[in-house]
Amino acid sequence: SIDGQRLWSSLMAMAEIGPTANGGSCRLALSEEDAAGRRLLIEWCEAIGCTLRVDRVGNLFIRRPGKRDDLDPVATGSHLDTQPKGGRFDGILGVLAGLEVFRTLHDQGIVTERPLELVVWTNEEGSRFAPAMVASGAFAGEFSEEYTLARTDRDGVTLGQALAASGFAGEMPVGEPRLASFFELHIEQGPVLEEEKEAIGVVTGVQGMRWFDVTLRGQPAHAGPTPMTYRRDALAAAARLIDRLQAHALADISGGTKVTFGCLEIDSPSRNVIPGEVRLTVDLRHVVEAELDALEARFDRELAALTEAFGVETASERIWASPVVNFDAGCIDAVERAARAQGVPYRRMMSGAGHDAVYVSRVAPTSMIFIPCRDGISHNEAEYATPEHCALGAQVLLDAMLERANT
């Protein structure tokens, strides 16, 4: 069985690449730090006889041979990129738990029927390049190779350029290889398991999410002599939008509605200038697709109302929509059996965050395993999961993969 201490050591070693002031990590997708993290993983995997292939959007496929290499592999994996002030577990745990599965099998001289594959997906976070999960999306046929490589960061660098600079632009056509099944271990990134004192989440699907880029255009003017009634204040308009949608989401006592404004920028800001233009991002989520439609309609109405109330022009572009996902019943059951075998409390649950498994599930039977994280906090340097929970998650992953790889 899994060596929890070894898994923890590899997590802590990875966290030393791109460390942040308060104990987190910063490895933005395809940055020098992200590339260094990938090189460390590859070194570890090659030391135990695995081989690497890289596809044209930079996804890494690390293979452990099986008895029957003509069969499609059973795969696991996640991502190594982080948020600007990210944690040490989000994505990384899923990758390094896959490494730990390989190391455990290696130590015990076990060769599975099917080959195994550890996958590192490019740019999962969506922080440097939007949308999130773009390279697993390309793998699953949701985004074309061209679209994926043309994603642009704030400095105007394309994903393709960053990929070339990182040394991870591969040759394998996007979409290869076919996977027999896919399991992804991840921290929950929310508070449910911890609150309910459960050790494993058997993930049955993922809530739907939609991303928007919004621009509000008013009129810059002097803060002093411009009467309140004359103003066309783009920031006051943005504040109204945020406050209204925040109240709307809070009013949903089911807790299903989620609204987040992560970025907001004023054009040419100055203390004594009424903001003339504001750009902001909107993230809408819901576990029920029809409710997500209703939420988007509400957002559209609140946005439209700003024109009359504040004299601003509004523009909104939906840059990404990921529908509600339901995972494969067989894979869910395999995870549930593995969790039950550990004798720990677990629950079936939906994921609030998007994961590469969302897109992979379109082309391979898929499910996920969650472990609790402290205070439900993630996308934060303080993100933490205990060594025991990490080891338990890796053990459930090993067992579910073995079941699938030997049948």
Add this chain to the structure above:
Amino acid sequence: SIDGQRLWSSLMAMAEIGPTANGGSCRLALSEEDAAGRRLLIEWCEAIGCTLRVDRVGNLFIRRPGKRDDLDPVATGSHLDTQPKGGRFDGILGVLAGLEVFRTLHDQGIVTERPLELVVWTNEEGSRFAPAMVASGAFAGEFSEEYTLARTDRDGVTLGQALAASGFAGEMPVGEPRLASFFELHIEQGPVLEEEKEAIGVVTGVQGMRWFDVTLRGQPAHAGPTPMTYRRDALAAAARLIDRLQAHALADISGGTKVTFGCLEIDSPSRNVIPGEVRLTVDLRHVVEAELDALEARFDRELAALTEAFGVETASERIWASPVVNFDAGCIDAVERAARAQGVPYRRMMSGAGHDAVYVSRVAPTSMIFIPCRDGISHNEAEYATPEHCALGAQVLLDAMLERANT
């Protein structure tokens, strides 16, 4: 009398230094562009026999000798620095109208009893270095030389460093020379004169203003799995503050209350991260000092309420307070007589914007002259005043200065 065409040509020539995409100017205080603008002015003034002195905070004093140079000079002036996307008139008109006064007297061989002084005040806008009007404030004893030179821009450059780099760090002690009186011509920067079809504003004083730096500290967390009720969203809190104070100001039907949030920044923004920390600036103004006190108290209450409503810690620092100013009755009357002599409609009015005249009025009898600006718009590339209004304003300035310089 004034040569309106010459004045207009010098305005347009100055606007070519640091031009912006949409017909405005960008000459941030003590930038290379600001220095180039100052050099052009000095060249023009020296060509008509004026002499330059520079004080230790970079204020320029350009003297036209009188018959009795033992008497204190009658002064005019304003500033040449602009907002990041500023206009061609704010400040510049007051300086170049002073130049036009000198040129007109020079052409006609007139020598006044008292000497005349054209002053260019450093960093009036407050955009690069806060507070605004810092160098006229230093001249008037409101700020020490040390405090003034230690003001810091966003890149950490001090005003003193920028001054040295610009070549305008002078030798004259701050506070010299003593001024017999001071007149400042400026565009109104608001809509009143245009709306009322009046050509001149006889400015009787300036509304009070207070500037604050505010920090809201919540908890960054993942936009997907974090329940709305768990969040400590610093941007949602900022939005509530802005929306509440905006509504409060709009509810004052007297129009006296003004509230502006010019800058807002999220720490480490990312689309799918709940903002953990937001910094914003607040600008509060009122024509009545006691009402400004009440407005600040209201602001404090709304800020304090965010802690319970959003779980954020709040910190607010008042970085500047400029009390309501009433100008000198004699100088106001001189301007009114000069306006009346032109036979144009004029009104007595308060200024909504701060001006260098605010601080100068503490050490010398002072008043101001306003002309209309199109749609009341200022701090905006589209800022515009007609050549006729510019010439009219300069004429009123000339007449008021002559009255004071010959008695």
